[in-house]
Amino acid sequence: MIRFENVTKYYTDQDLSVENVNLSIHAGEFVSVVGHSGAGKTTLIRLLLGEIKPSSGNIWFDDFDVDALKRSELPMYRRRIGVVFQDFRLLPNRTAFENVAFAMEAAGKSDDEIVSDVPHALELVGLGHKARSFPNEMSGGERQRLAIARAIINQPEVILADEPTGNLDPRAAQEIVDILKKINDLGTTVVLTTHNKGIVDSLGKRVITIEKGRIIRDDKIGRYHHGEQM
């Protein structure tokens, strides 16, 4: 479903880049992408979102080339992907309910659908009682769960979670991973980037290890490996 073909991306400062990445992810998989900060994990996510363009190579989502999408087609494309970021990226002036509803409004859903679906999503991430709270009234873990609720509300085919546990304490982090696992069990593909060893080891799912912009390992049932363990 997702395919990277010889993808290379150089930034102008030459530091943050990915080089010659070949990768394919199938529908329903739970893939962890691990590596040190700056290894290129986030670059992969941004490439997949169409936020940045590859310097060379192609990225395929289903049967279309992400790079070839027009700017006007990007919103439609992004509604098929749910994204969760390390820094939550919620809308600060909107309540939990409204944050989730926004994704539905943007997708052109009707008011009836919004009223019936949003509470379910909030319930799924354990925020049913926080619907009227604003993000700044919530803890880090709650905010991240809210971001997940927003990401899944339009029933996307893929959830991209970019370091979702990076700002959270271990317990909150475990909650997030549990929710992601639950979503995966319901049939959604999940791509998780992280450098949290405990989480990766406990998952027992496919692990892709990146170092200095290159894929150095790709294990079916992987553990967290450090670069020197090649």
Add this chain to the structure above:
Amino acid sequence: MAIFRVSGAMASSDQSENKLALLRSRRNVRRLALFYFHTLIKKHMTFQTDTKRIVRWGLINFYRNKVVSLASILMMTVTLMVIGIVIFLNAILGFSLAQVSSKVDVNVYFYPNVATAQVQQVQVMLQQLPSVASVQYVSQDQALANFEAKHQDDYLTLQALDELGTNPLGATLNIQAKEAGQYQAIADTLNQNTSLMTGSNPIIQKVNYSENAEIITRLTNIMHSAESLGIAISVFFVLISILITFNTIRLAIYMARDEITNMRMVGAENKYIQGPFMIEGVLYGIISAILSLIIFYPVMFWLTKTTQTFFGGLSLLQYYANNFFQIAIILLVAGILVGLISAWLAIRKYLKK
């Protein structure tokens, strides 16, 4: 030919014939129309819900970002008040210039022996000139009365007048032109017109244009430069205040830039992100316009009380009341446009990437 061949080929198959017949049938036409109508309604409904949501979020954002809204409204109120002040200044300037130019006139003095009918004939002739605004007839008796009133303390002159026994003063026509620059032409017409004679004697004793000519041209020049200066200053101040408002709104949107990126990440279309900000801009404009209209009222009241004599009898309050609707519409339109365009320009930057 090609059309014939195609229809021939279709006719060869029974199925195609049936299909054609079906298509032509009334029921199908109705079904097609219904289908078309439904898509139209659906499109209309999405447009409606989109608009409803955009307006709703504009209002909610306005309310939730109270401080930013307040700052923007205050800035925009200043802008609109500058525009309003420019309108009032133009009124004052126009009124003063009208006052000054109404004091300028050309007087035609007739000989005392000229018949009233003849003078009135000239009056009618002058009134028909397109450049003439008004012609005032002063009869011989009136002229005498004016003269006596003017010299009422000058005993010698009055006595001399008494000695004469007859009225030595002729009738007078006071001419006002529509524009100060036209007096020369009017004076020329009177001087060159050879029909203004009784037998071989001219009926016009004197046209006093040449004496006033210099003052009149100087006044004309001053009026024209005052007008252009007024326009230049107005444009300058209006531009500056619009720029300041634009900057305020830009700052407000700059603070929301992360929010804009987040909305894009969720897959919101540009119009959906842009719309609420533009609604907020419109709201700033409307509220600021109302605010400045309210503020102007006591200001004009006070100004009228203190400056009425200075401005030659112009009541600013009266002017404000008489032109309230025009001023309100100008301020509303200006406020809405500035708010809308500022928001649109400011947010465009974050949507390009």
